[in-house]
Amino acid sequence: MNAPTLGDLLDVVGGPSLRLHTAPAGLSVPVTEALLHDAHAPLPRLPGALLLAVGVRAAGAGALVREAAAAGLAGVVVRGADGPAGEAEAHGIALLSVDEDTAWHHVHLLLASAIGARPAPSGSGLGDLGDLFALADAIAAAAGGATAVEDPRQRILAYSTVPGQPVDEDRREGILGLQVPASAENAEQYRVLFAADRPVRLPALTDTGLPRLAMPVRAGGETLGSVWLVDDGTLAPDAEDTLVQGASTAALLLLRARAARELARHQHDELLRRLLDGTADASTGALRLGLEGPVRVAAFVLDAAASLPDAERTALRLLDVVRLACEARYGRHACVLVDGVVYALLPAPGEHGGARHLRLAEDLTRRAGQALRVPVRAALGEVVPDVGAVADSRADADLALRALGPDLPVASVEQVRARVTLLRLTEVLGERRELSAGAWRRVLAYDDAHGTDYARTLACWFHAGCDMAGAARLLAVHPNTCRYRLKQVRRHVGIDLDDPDERLVLWLQLRTLAGLTGAGSPGVPGELNEASS
Known part of the structure; x- marks a missing residue:
């Protein structure tokens, strides 16, 4: 195995x-x-x-x-x-x-x-286990031996409960753990079985054990599992024919169960996608996902700078890691992969400050990065009152993702509020002609035409809180040089730097549309610079 x-x-x-x-x-x-x-x-x-x-x-x-x-x-x-x-x-x-x-x-x-x-039958998600148990009982009654239905990894999916049929210790242990005990002898028997296309008689593995009659379960050339009969020497004469028919029925049940699981998973994922984009009914979503009360969206993504030969497959593996961790913490999974981003709904009753969710996100990015061998980033949206507002939390998480970088791989939207505000301002200012026009364009044009450095001087002056000495230190020039440049800006570009509103608008436009920061100031996401190009 x-x-x-x-x-x-x-x-x-x-x-x-x-x-x-x-x-x-x-x-x-x-x-x-x-x-x-x-x-x-x-x-x-x-x-x-x-x-x-x-x-x-x-x-x-x-x-x-x-x-x-x-x-x-x-x-x-x-x-x-x-x-x-x-x-x-x-x-x-x-x-x-x-x-x-x-x-x-x-x-x-x-x-x-x-x-x-597979967990215990009641929680397995395999919708046709009841039918498989009924099939096992039917085969056992017709063939005269205790029966078990297994998957290809020797996990016991169903077993017969017909009274009085002899069993051995291997069967008892297998049923107790829903797993066939592993051994080299067992492995060899499965090799022989899966190479056959008819029932196979297999000897007992121990002195006190009983032989078996087994048949692989196949559909379209794919091995779906196997059916086993305990043979105490009293099997019916047509036991092999019964086993062949039983294996054929088992194949149909397993295929139907697989289809049901895939349909349920698809419906679950589709509901979550619709909640994330705001088109699903909130009450239905809460009921089907089992999520009531406050929630928040966590978004996980592979580092875009990493070179991945199979990014889609790696993203699916990231989904598995996130889903398992959420199951461990909350006993359910509400995770889905959308356009390369793994979104998870995190219950947030009594959540203050997001420390618990941040710890989970930090641990997940660390472990996922180690398992997938690629850096992972994670962002948390705001806590919203119920799943009806999940789209808002998702929008926060998406914005926060864009504000992350190597210096900050995990953050909540609150932690990067300034960055995401600048990102949104960049988009809004760039989309509206009347908001993208103004003095900042005249300053850049003057610099291009005359080889001056007025735009960067203004950015450093704003960054220094309009303090001349501070701006001069950022520019590595004498304060008089800085003072002279600002005087020339007023004269040649026609900017009233005494007007606080004009200063504010000019600073925002230089910061967002031109992507200029004060020299030595903390960097901003590349998207702020790209938006102005």
């Missing part, structure tokens, strides 16, 4: 969502499953599984860590920071933790999605 490693998992969901305390066996340990601890049942032997310590205090999890190590699990996840790291180190098992206020079902959903495993 092509399972992710512990290191892969941390690349995707590490950070505030999931913290690593110790990994004595290294980060290359494969992780195959996320299991919820059941205090009333023995731990299954599932090499590669992560055990979520439900109902166990972190400080008292030492015994559970020892049991998990004895069962061959990959690691234990506790809630809280004071877990038994020393105990885990001594027994060679990884120890991870999540925040105290994180719901276990959220953690399970996050890890199951990241690992690629």
